[in-house]
Amino acid sequence: VQLVQSGAEVRMPGSSVNVSCKVSGGTFNSYSINWVRQAPGQGLEWMGRLIPGLGTPNYAQKFQGRVTMTADKSTNTVYMELSSLKSDDTAIYYCARHPPAPWGQGTLVTVSS
Amino acid sequence: EIVLTQSPGTLSLSPGERATLSCRASQSIKSGYLAWYQQKPGQAPRLLIYGASSRATGIPDRFSGSGSGPDFTLTISRLEPEDFAVYYCHQYGNPPVFTFGPGTKVDIK
Numbered sequence: 001v002q003l004v005q006s007g008a009e010v011r012m013p014g015s016s017v018n019v020s021c022k023v024s025g026g027t028f029n030s031y032s033i034n035w036v037r038q039a040p041g042q043g044l045e046w047m048g049r050l051i052p053g054l055g056t057p058n059y060a061q062k063f064q065g066r067v068t069m070t071a072d073k074s075t076n077t078v079y080m081e082l083s084s085l086k087s088d089d090t091a092i093y094y095c096a097r098h099p100p101a102p103w104g105q106g107t108l109v110t111v112s113s
Numbered sequence: 114e115i116v117l118t119q120s121p122g123t124l125s126l127s128p129g130e131r132a133t134l135s136c137r138a139s140q141s142i143k144s145g146y147l148a149w150y151q152q153k154p155g156q157a158p159r160l161l162i163y164g165a166s167s168r169a170t171g172i173p174d175r176f177s178g179s180g181s182g183p184d185f186t187l188t189i190s191r192l193e194p195e196d197f198a199v200y201y202c203h204q205y206g207n208p209p210v211f212t213f214g215p216g217t218k219v220d221i222k
Contacts, residue, residue, distance in 0.1 A: 034211060044150070044158060044201050044213040058209035061114070092157075098205045099148040099163035100170070106157055 001026040003033075003095050003104035010110045016083040019107045021095030023076045029053030031097055033078045035069065039091040047093075050078060085111045115139050115207050117214035119200075125222040132189040134217045136202035141182045146206025149178055149187045152216075153198045161200075162187060189219075197221050 006020040021033060035047040048059035052071035059067055068081045078095060090111045096103040116139040126132055136147065145165035150158040160169040162178035165185055175190040189196055202214040 032208075034205075036213070043199075043216045044152075044203070046203075046211050046213055049209070049211065060210060094157070098146075099160055099203075100167070103157065 001097060001101050003097070003102060005093075005095060005104040005107045008108040008110070010112065011085050013086055013111055013113055015085055016081055017085060017109050018079055018081045019093050019095075019109065021078045021080070021104050023078065026097075026101075028071075028073065028076045031101075033069075033071075034096045034098070035067075035080045036094045036096055036103075037091040038094075039088065042091075045091075047080070052078065082109075085109075087111050114210045115142065115204055115212050117202055117204060117212055119202060119214040119217045121217060122215075123218045123220060125220055126192055127222045128192050128194055130192050132187075132192055132196070132219055134187040134189075134200055134219075136180075136185045136187070136214050138183040138185075138204060140207070142185075142204045143206040145181055146204060147178075147180065147185045148203045148205065149176075150201045150203060151196075151198045152201065158201065192219070 002024045004022045009017050011017050029052050032049045034049040037045050050057040050069040057069040071078045092106040094103045094106050118137045120135045147165045149162040152158045166178045177188045179186050199216045199218045201216045205211045
């Protein structure tokens with residue numbers, strides 16, 4: 001299994017960002033794709049997950065109302081959109097399957113005016 | 114939501130010493146689905162242990178994990194210079210919300 005994420009993004013405060021995670025190998029529909037972020041100098045933070053075959057995401061309470069996770073089964077790609085961005089959303093965002101599966105390479109999202 | 118508490122926050126040891134890191138959950142973790150990650154500055158997290166006690170591919174046998182229910186331990190039998198890093202525990206056994214601990218930093222005494 002390999003997870004390949006989209007490239008770095010720079011956004012203005014108040015805008016949205018959409019990060020993609022393309023899954024190759026393994027069964028796309030059956031397993032959770034989780035999103036984890038790490039702000040500079042901070043710990044790892046679980047944001048939510050989606051099982052593509054079920055389509056119903058689960059989000060950490062902190063991100064409810066601001067995050068949307070979706071899947072495109074035709075391209076084996078999962079998307080994470082975060083809206084109403086603030087400077088403290090600056091972080092590396094990872095997609096990941098449950099251990100021992102690998103993580104994506106990470107996507108740096110910078111929120112700055 | 115399960116809350117993971119890691120202790121100590123910082124562990125100061127010398128190379129060759131034994132490190133014992135604790136991860137305590139606010140409730141029992143189903144199926145022992147507890148993982149440990151190591152992270153060095155500027156690097157992505159690296160999986161060490163999954164399923165509480167299974168070493169990931171390529172992980173030296175000086176790393177071992179144990180525990181069940183709400184209490185888990187990562188042991189590094191003899192610290193090598195490259196082991197000084199931050200260690201996170203992660204529970205993935207109690208859906209639909211999964212969590213990480215705040216981390217334990219192992220630094221050189």
